[in-house]
Amino acid sequence: MVDITTSTKRQNGVTLVHATVTNTRATTQTVSVRSQVDGPTWLPRHDGIPASEWTDETWTAVLKPGETRGLGFATPAEPTDSPAEIVSVSRSQENERNNEDIISSLEDWSPPNTISTEKQ
């Protein structure tokens, strides 16, 4: 399954929400987390552009088995017990393709001639 833990910090009238998401499954998962705050969600921005994982109030990322990722946002709303929740988890199709690519990038394999000619 995929676990989430959250924490909040209130300062100067702003609540900072921090969450870590961990994929405890043996397969790669695509995970979406949605802000649950009662107010605007201020996304992390670089040069004014929201971080690529965010679409509106939902953060989506691909987590490998055992991988933990962190996310955060700010809001003027008061802290709550559950400021962010996982809204969807699905086995990543991206990973399936990747594994095929990884395998085909390895040295070619074929049964050796000796197996098909000896001991008949």
Place this chain on the structure above:
Amino acid sequence: MIIGVAGGKGGVGKTTVSLNLGWELDGVIVDGDLATTDLPQNRGPGIHDVLAGRVDPVEAVERIGPINILSASYAIEGARASDLQRFSEAVTMLERTYGTVVIDCPAGLAQDIGVFLDSADFAVLVTTPKPAARADAARTRELAIELGTPLSSVAVNQIFAETYLGNSRDELLSEIESELRTEAIPIPYQASVATAQEEGKPIGTLVPDSEGAKQFKTLADRQRTVVKR
């Protein structure tokens, strides 16, 4: 559970580990070493026939002494029809019947290893204390991680009771653990381990009280806890 036993380098004891682990877990051992098998041989159909789509994998399993094995030994016409894409489905069918499948991977890092590791729930690495073997194990580890197959343990085979290259046994094990970021389980260098390997039998059936047998049991117990996690 499906366990891939891999290590990169030849001669480090992958087959010995597979044989003993397969027996301890009462599962089926799949000989993935299609070219140069070291496992006991049967006379019926084997993995080549399964990969060619000619035989049901469960029917191709043979009981040889105390172990269940899907062997790679018997030469079959048209081995080139072997299709690695059938492998994953085959081991899943074996898992349904036997519960545990241990894949004895060959040396190297070619596509066959990639397919075997991709089919496994997790991998057991095998190395000896020698730097070349450890370097190959580290490369195998990277491939497994890239494929999303976690590692459960590293079996450090042929380890002497005293020292190696100036390190004590404990120092050596912790060095290997930090290199491979996986718990190391030492398999002692013992005549009984070698004899068991020559006879193609699990050491637990020949010398159950030996240090070697105890360590293989420890390795098997670790895999059970991985499953429960």
